[in-house]
Amino acid sequence: MTVKANTQIFLNYVDGEWCESISKEVIGNESPSNTEDVVGSVQKSTRKDLEEAIAAAKSAKKKWGNLTGNERADYLYKAADILESRLEEIATCMAREMGKTLAESKGETARGVAILRYYAGEGLRKVGDVIPSTDSEALMFTTRAPLGVVGVITPWNFPVAIPIWKSAPALIYGNTVVIKPATEAAVTGAKVIECFADAGFPSGVINMVTGQGSVIGQGLADHPDVNGITFTGSNKVGRQIGQSVLARGGKYQLEMGGKNPVIVASDADIDLAVNATISGGLRSTGQKCTATSRVIVQSDVYESFKDKLIEKVREIKVGNSLLDETWMGPSSSEGQLDTVLSYIRKGINEGAELLIGGERLTGGDYDNGYYVQPTVFEGVTNEMAIAQEEIFGPVLALMKVNSLEEGLQLANDVEYGLSASIFTTNIKKMLTFINDMEAGLVRVNAESAGVELQAPFGGMKQSSSHSREQGQAAIEFFTAIKTVFVK
Ligand SMILES: NC(=O)C1=CN([C@@H]2O[C@H](COP(=O)(O)OP(=O)(O)OC[C@H]3O[C@@H](n4cnc5c(N)ncnc54)[C@H](OP(=O)(O)O)[C@@H]3O)[C@@H](O)[C@H]2O)C=CC1
Numbered sequence: 001m002t003v004k005a006n007t008q009i010f011l012n013y014v015d016g017e018w019c020e021s022i023s024k025e026v027i028g029n030e031s032p033s034n035t036e037d038v039v040g041s042v043q044k045s046t047r048k049d050l051e052e053a054i055a056a057a058k059s060a061k062k063k064w065g066n067l068t069g070n071e072r073a074d075y076l077y078k079a080a081d082i083l084e085s086r087l088e089e090i091a092t093c094m095a096r097e098m099g100k101t102l103a104e105s106k107g108e109t110a111r112g113v114a115i116l117r118y119y120a121g122e123g124l125r126k127v128g129d130v131i132p133s134t135d136s137e138a139l140m141f142t143t144r145a146p147l148g149v150v151g152v153i154t155p156w157n158f159p160v161a162i163p164i165w166k167s168a169p170a171l172i173y174g175n176t177v178v179i180k181p182a183t184e185a186a187v188t189g190a191k192v193i194e195c196f197a198d199a200g201f202p203s204g205v206i207n208m209v210t211g212q213g214s215v216i217g218q219g220l221a222d223h224p225d226v227n228g229i230t231f232t233g234s235n236k237v238g239r240q241i242g243q244s245v246l247a248r249g250g251k252y253q254l255e256m257g258g259k260n261p262v263i264v265a266s267d268a269d270i271d272l273a274v275n276a277t278i279s280g281g282l283r284s285t286g287q288k289c290t291a292t293s294r295v296i297v298q299s300d301v302y303e304s305f306k307d308k309l310i311e312k313v314r315e316i317k318v319g320n321s322l323l324d325e326t327w328m329g330p331s332s333s334e335g336q337l338d339t340v341l342s343y344i345r346k347g348i349n350e351g352a353e354l355l356i357g358g359e360r361l362t363g364g365d366y367d368n369g370y371y372v373q374p375t376v377f378e379g380v381t382n383e384m385a386i387a388q389e390e391i392f393g394p395v396l397a398l399m400k401v402n403s404l405e406e407g408l409q410l411a412n413d414v415e416y417g418l419s420a421s422i423f424t425t426n427i428k429k430m431l432t433f434i435n436d437m438e439a440g441l442v443r444v445n446a447e448s449a450g451v452e453l454q455a456p457f458g459g460m461k462q463s464s465s466h467s468r469e470q471g472q473a474a475i476e477f478f479t480a481i482k483t484v485f486v487k
């Protein structure tokens with residue numbers, strides 16, 4: 001696309017320097033709220049640019065890995081302070097670039113600051129255990145070694161939090177990083193890397209190369225000097241990355257899609273369930289892997305839940321992500337909008353009943369962006385695409401059931417297993433749900449989205465590579481255990 005004369009061009013960050021790609025080509029990012037607003041441009045890099053970044057990370061890894069956790073923590077604390085001081089600016093950039101509302105963008109940037117501080121704290125926590133040896137004269141214990149160079153491939157839907165929740169643990173446990181942010185949100189990603197650069201990390205410890213997924217992302221996955229890859233994004237790309245890394249004996253971690261259910265039991269607090277369904281399903285325009293997309297309601301409360309839900313959905317204000325009155329912004333891109341609209345058409349064609357929404361929003365300022373109405377279907381059955389496939393948009397599918405058992409059976413009858421909620425006041429139902437729900441995040445009387453940085457995060461079934469990120473669980477991916485025997 002053409003770059004407007006006043007558009008800032010963001011460079012790659014390699015070996016402590018901001019550099020132009022040898023391609024001399026850039027990619028311009030426009031706001032999905034208003035396509036006339038060009039947010040900035042990033043480098044359309046080549047494999048040669050990537051080679052340089054990986055070489056820099058490889059040569060920096062020994063020295064960085066030999067620092068104490070406390071020394072590494074100082075850099076993370078500095079990056080956190082810088083990000084905090086730029087919170088307003090970076091959140092505004094995120095809201096413009098990928099269409100999340102400004103309030104949510106500020107919340108996510110503050111979460112990035114908190115994650116950096118949390119992992120800085122990890123620098124002083126234990127890394128191993130003393131294990132009794134059968135030899136009375138020996139000392140046996142575990143310690144941990146960093147993987148080396150970690151490739152970080154991130155999506156556009158959390159352009160601050162995800163790059164940080166992957167890079168911060170990688171760094172504190174002694175790895176060096178080459179990050180490839182999602183192209184659609186790479187200007188925001190570059191601003192996050194500016195915070196790391198300004199914190200004075202030694203050259204080569206953190207590097208960023210922007211460009212196409214098939215070139216830079218795949219290049220990271222294929223490179224023999226990249227010891228581990230951590231990825232969040234679609235199942236299609238995730239599986240491909242997993243296979244590439246496995247084929248060369250590297251380590252990989254994949255966080256992918258979800259088709260997250262909420263069960264509303266007959267004894268639920270209905271107002272709570274309605275509010276949580278709306279927040280979990282429609283905030284961020286439904287573009288979260290943890291977003292609620294299936295709402296399974298017991299028949300005796302179905303009508304009252306449905307009426308209250310529709311009444312609240314009708315009140316949702318859709319608009320430009322920068323405006324205070326906006327509750328829901330646009331889809332992040334034209335492609336994403338088209339995907340959402342095509343799922344809505346599929347829902348109608350497959351016989352689901354459209355209760356509200358279903359259309360692209362047009363007229364006035366809407367014509368300059370990728371806006372879609374919040375949409376609710378009923379009469380959805382499990383064979384329908386809208387009950388099985390990740391839509392990544394503001395679309396809720398209502399399903400009526402006669403019992404918790406039937407609800408759980410429907411809830412588990414998908415290939416995904418990321419997040420799930422139940423609304424009930426009955427302890428037995430809560431416990432049954434906690435035991436029987438096939439999901440990595442199981443939530444009771446709380447929305448399906450929203451994870452806490454100090455707790456493990458990841459899915460079952462096709463939602464992840466079965467590892468966990470965040471909290472102290474992150475150490476399992478970013479390090480290898482060494483069992484030491486001393487006599
Ligand atoms: N689980 C989650 O949180 C997310 C799920 N999704 C799901 O994926 C769908 C498509 O979104 P999309 O952005 O295209 O997701 P992708 O999986 O295509 O992108 C995620 C990241 O992978 C990169 N990538 C793309 N192709 C390759 C490749 N061949 N090798 C290595 N890396 C690659 C992307 O780069 P680039 O941006 O340059 O293409 C981006 O950095 C969404 O509709 C949604 O259903 C999307 C984002 C997040």
Ligand SMILES: O=C(O)CCC(=O)C(=O)O
Pocket residue numbers: 157158232287288289290291448449450451
């Ligand atoms: O729900 C959240 O806060 C995290 C969601 C997430 O990780 C994702 O959508 O990729």
